[in-house]
Amino acid sequence: MRRACAVHNRAGRTGPADRGAWVDGETRGGAPHETQRNSIEGQARISGAVVQAQQVHGGVHVYPPAPPPGPAPVPVPRQLPPVPGHFVNRRRELAALDAVLSRHMAQDAGAIPLIVVNGPAGVGKTTFAARWLGGRAADFPGGQLYADLRGHTAEGAAAPGEVLGRFLRALGAGSVPADLAEQMSEWRSRSAELKVAVLLDNALSAAQIRPLLPAGPGSVAVVTSRRRLTGLNLDGADFHRLEVFDAADGVELLRLGIGADRVAGEPAATRRVVDLCGGLPLAVRLASARLASRPRQPVAALAAALAPDADGLAALDVEGETTVSKALDASYSVLGQDAALLYRRLGQLPLATFDVPAAAAACARPPHWADDRLDELVEANLLEMVGPEGFRFHDLVRVHARTLGAADTADGGPGTTLRRVCDWYLHTTTAAEARLTPAQLHLPRDYVHPPQGLPVPFADDLGATRWLDAHRLDLMTLLRTAADRGWHAYAWQLADAMWPLVLRLRHYDLWIEAYDIGLAAARADGHERAVRQMLTSGAIGLNAMRRYDAAVARYEDARVAARDAGDIRDEGQALLGIGRSHREAGRPAEARPYLEQAIALWEACGYVRGTGLARTVLGEAALAAGEPVRAAAYFARARQTHLAVDDPHDAARNLAFLGRAKAMGGEQAAGVAHMEEALGVFTASGATHWQARTLEMLGDSAYERGDHPAAAELHSQALACYELTNPDDANRLRQLLATRTPGGPE
The missing domain is CATH 1.10.10.10 (Winged helix-like DNA-binding domain superfamily/Winged helix DNA-binding domain)
Structure with missing residues (x-):
């Protein structure tokens, strides 16, 4: 039996969810009559499904081959930025980098080559580094990774954790630890077995670089910066200064952009333009773009536009920004x-x-x-x-x-522009939230500029999930920006709308930060219901990261806030979270009173679905205590509750647990049937974590009945799914498999 993890290739919900309950799929709230031999001769090549026959009668059905079992392979990352088609010279510099790499390969000392390319703004450092690494792609079969470290932008330099999260996901990690030390450890572990090239662009400091260096022998790291970064001397870096173009290279770059005839027709003016551009490739490219867009304009006219100011100041300062500004002014002036x-x-x-x-x-x-x-x-x-x-x-x-x-300042000025875009992101994220977690309690949204005439850019669950994942860094940037500007209501509303992003995709490095910001914003806004929502959302993340005591403390804050507000449902959710955290921390005796209190409160206020969630946790506690009969009773009742309230995902979770309880109690056939039925639900909905959990339980049951080959196969499939969702679970199961030999004892 082989099953594949359904990840990012299926539409479907992980199931209704509302905060205050589970994470990981849990909640926040005929034979032929004769044979004809055919032959193919010569150099014919056949690709895909083929039918060859003399005579064909009736209907012919051709089916493509089934996809190979197991999870889809992770694509090799090829993240280098594109190199413009008009790339000129740099042969000496490219050869110098080749020599550095050859020297390291010859020494074979295990040290990772670290190359720093520095130079003034606009000199083409990124393009040069991308060109060199792109030409050596075969040397790095593990892939080529890229990160813009934003060393010279108003938004501030990128934090190492932000970059490590992207690198780990590019190498197949489905989730990333929130702690920087854990991220660095995971990065070293994953890169140690690969030959990768890493381009760290626009760096600010040596400290920003060190956590991002790969660990695998045969890898290379290239850093670009306007600064010299001499601190990387301690790391054995090779430094290469990229200089501006000489006149010949500048003229060649301009010729590639506007054509040989125009250059030949005005050679003096062409050289003048290049000279005024200071040899900076960026400035020459901008000048080229302007001339190309105005084919009848003399080159001399652009030279006049780029001329120094009347006060005689030089057109080029030490970093070239004056010249680039001139070139940009010229390009901007001809825009529509x-x-x-x-x-x-x-x-x-x-x-x-x-x-x-x-x-x-x-x-x-x-x-x-x-x-x-x-x-x-x-x-x-x-x-x-x-x-x-x-x-x-x-x-x-x-x-x-x-x-x-x-x-x-027309039309409201920069602040209005920013708020329009913020409101569009809030609107779109809320649309994804409504689609992916329809059963959760939705708090209000306040739009200063409601988006008009802009369609939501997805039409199904898969599209919504992909949009959230692709824009997660944008969402975090806007969340931080809103907090900095004092847009408190917007900040907590955006954090609230991001719930499906963290619930489904488990970006732990973003989860805690998002709800810490949201909590502070909700308190500043004086919105008590939002405060409780942010407390619970953050607590679920802490619990998912196995920071159980921190989760309990935050749930306690949510419980006090709910009691003060007289919100029985929210109080029950906090009690459920406390009970779950104690159970998962190995304290079942402490967990039980909280879970029973939650059931009593929810039965009193009529929140039926919550009672099922609490009984699921009680069933897990009984299962862990080796009491399968009592556990089965909890799971069966919880399943009926979730079916009655149209919650198919949690009903399937209880069915999987019920199957495991039956198998542990000696009803192997019935238990396996329940677990396989639940696995079908999770596979169809793309709930990868619960595919893994169910496959692991099926493997445990197979091992207990003595079918060790089947157990190893099922556990291997579960491991492949865990690799996509949770490194801790993957490591745990990997260690379990290492203790077992095929067909042997545990």
Whole structure:
């Protein structure tokens, strides 16, 4: 029997959920008559399903081969930013990096090459590093990872944990620990067995780099920065200064952009433009884009536009920003009115990347309008494409756009632009929440600028989950921004709407921060119901991370707040959480009174579904105590409750537990049938964690009845699923498998 983990390839809910109960799928609330031999000769090649016959009668059905069993393989990450088609020279610098890598490979001392490429802004450090690593892809079969460390942006430098989370997920981790030390340990463990290339772009300091270095022999790390980062001397770094272009290379880059005829027709003006661009590739590319968009404009006209100011100040300062500003002014001046508006508005956003809906929201325009304007900005080299749907600024371009936008007070100014985009993200995240967790208690939403005419960018559960995952860093950025600006109601509402993101995708590194921010915002807003919601949401995350005592403390705060407000349902949820935390911490005697109190409160207020959740925990406690008959009674009753309130996910969880209890009690056939039925529900809904839990229980039952090969197979499948959701569970099960030999004793 083989089963595959259904992850990100199935639509379907993990089941209704409301906070105050379970995480991990739990809640917050015929034979032929004759044979014809056929043959194929020559050099024919056949791909896919094929039918070859002399005569065909009736219906012919051709089925593609079944997919291989087990979880889908994790794609090898290829994250390097694209290299522009107009890449000029740099042969000497590329050869120098080749020599560094060859020297390390020859020494074979196990040290990871660390290469630092520094130079002024706009000199092309990122493009150069991406070009070099892209040409050596075969040397790094484990993949190529990229992170923009934001060392020189107004949003602030990226924290190591933010980058490690992305790297770990790119290498197949379904969840990431919240603690930085645990993240670093997991990163070292995963990268130790791989040959990977890591490009750490736009670094600010040596301390920012060290946690991100890979551990695998044969790997390499390349760092780009405007700073020298001499502190990395201690780490054995090789330093390479990237200089500006000489005149010949600058002219060649311009020729590639505007054509040989225009360069040949005005050689003096061409050299003048390159000279005024200070040899900076970014400035030359921007000048090229402007000339290309105005084919009849003389090159000399652009040279005049880039000329130094009348006071005689040099056009280029030490970092080249004056020249780039001149080039950007020239590029901006020829934009259409609408594209110029979008350029200024995007400059006000703290987001690292933008997509069409965000751009449309920034200007209160329809998506097709934003799509066309974004194309115009890309054509002018003022925006770069990132993947099939994303766009971003170069750092210096962002500064230019922000400066222009800050002076634009029309239509409410920069604050209105930011709030429009914030409201669109809140609206869309809330739509995902309503789709993915429809049974939870939804708190109100307050929109200053309700999105108008912008469709939600997903149509099913899978699309909603993928949207949340793709925009999780945007959501955290806006959450922090709202807190910094004192938009308290917005901050807790966005944190509340993000519940399906943490519940389904288990980004532990974001979970605790999001609900800490949400809790502080709810308290500042004076919204007592939101305070209780944030307390419970954060407590569930702490419990999921096995920080049981911290979870109990936060649940106690939620319990006191609920009692003070006279909210019996919320008080029951806090009691359930306390009981669950004690049980999972190995304190079943302490857990039972809290769970029984929760049942009594919920029966009194008519919250039937909650009583089923509490009985599930009591059943798990009985199961762990070796009392399968008593456990089965709890699970059977809880299952009937969840079926009655149309909660198929929790009904399936109870069915899986009921099957395990029956198998432990000697009813192997009935127990296995229950667990396999529940596994079918979890597979269809894409509830990967509960696929793993059920596969593990099936494996345990197979081992107990002496079928060791089947047990090993089932546990291996469970391990593959845990690898996608929870490193702790994966390590636990891996250790269990290591203690067993095929067919042997435990």
